[in-house]
Amino acid sequence: MFFSTLAIVISLLLLMYLAYRGYSVLLLAPLMATLAVLLSGDIALMLPIYTETFMSALGGYLLKFFPIFLLGALFGQLMADSGAASAIANWITRVLGVRHAILTVVLACGLLTYGGVSLFVVAFAIYPIARELFRAAAIPKRLIPAAIALGSFTFTMTALPGTPAIQNAIPIPYFGTNAFAAPGLGIIAALIMFGVGWWWLNGRALRAQTAGEGYGEHDESREANLTPEGDSRPVDGMPFMLAITPLVLVIGINALFTYAIFPRLDMSALSAAYPELQVANQTGLWAIIIALLTACAWLVLTRLRHWQSLQDTLNRGALGSMLPIFNTASEVGYGxxxxxxxxxxxxxxxxxxxxxxxxxxxxxxxxxxxxGITGSSSGGLSIALQTLGSDYLALAEQAGIAPELMHRVAVLAAGGFDTLPHCGAVITLLSICGLTHRQSYLNIAMVTIIIPMLALISVITLGSLFGAF
Incomplete structure (x- = not known):
């Protein structure tokens, strides 16, 4: 038993280290799982465990969440290539101006990610705007990654009720909840993350200004001249109200089906047709799927005459979902x-x-x-719920804790240590900005680890005292 536990710890540490070194999780997950089995002494079980356990878990995860990943990536690509993402960012910039550069970047990222746009798409879309704002305001460039991370990796990903982020969707089938679980606590957590994070970054900017640091001299050839899915060709001149409509559709339709339509439908026919289907555990996912699909269709139809290459956008959006879903599913197989x-x-x-x-x-x-070990909020959350979800649901029922509270705490917790230095999202963000861990990671860690943990502790305290609200 001891050697088996030691084998698990060794494989986890190697997974974390090699992921930080840049090796693909698609290779690491099965290899580290095989190493754990080998070190445990169960050599004869290596191939059966891979084909029956690893691949079964991977396939089961794909069955649950592939539509969310696919539609989310497709929606993000449509928002980027239609010009909607840049139109929203430019409007916020015009309204708030250079004087509020940090707030402008945080709000632009937050609005886009809360509306369902992938955080990678947002980072690529917002960085050029952030660069010019920070330069004009004489704010150090090293604070740009933290500002983008605060708006993209924190309160809109794990806290705000109804967010279509995959992290907020993963607990749904395990706890029988929906994307709006514990909305009051989620809003409180979001306000803590946003408010304290903004205060921290403003304080860093003021301190740099006092020291006369300014924007700094930077070799911008080091910046990643890429887009998340390939050669993006955004359409210019999209009106703000038209650009923000799909974001409103995602949240509004999700809420409509969650609270008004599905609760009033007679689902008995579905249970008869699919005896193993637990309808209550799926309606939350169905609501997100319908919302994203509607928003994608709206973008295509309303901008039909403006696309330079709709086929290219759709193909890149679909292909862009493959790596994230298979990375996470492989981590689930490992778990x-x-x-x-x-x-x-x-x-x-x-x-x-x-x-x-x-x-x-x-x-x-x-x-x-x-x-923290996997460097992925969705990966860690998926592994934990795959292996311990039923245990936690049973413990919650015994303690009289609402599943909605378990849902919100799980998502908030997954958004804590996920941004350790080996996190792929952090590495990508720094690459986009042409900066290093040494220059920017301390402030990234502050707004994506320390402050979110403060919000998590607050939610656990309030939830323990007053329950889910």
């Missing part, structure tokens, strides 16, 4: 293999034993730890 080993029982009992009587704390520790 399933780890959970099948004898040594996992020790780790599971240790995690579940954290803060006995309060599964919220135990859940938060499990989610944020695995998110």
């Amino acid at each position: 399933a293999v780890i959970a099948s080993l004898a040594g996992f029982a020790i780790l599971r009992d240790a995690v579940l034993g954290v803060a006995p009587g309060n599964p919220l704390v135990s859940e938060a520790v499990a989610m944020t730890t695995l998110a």
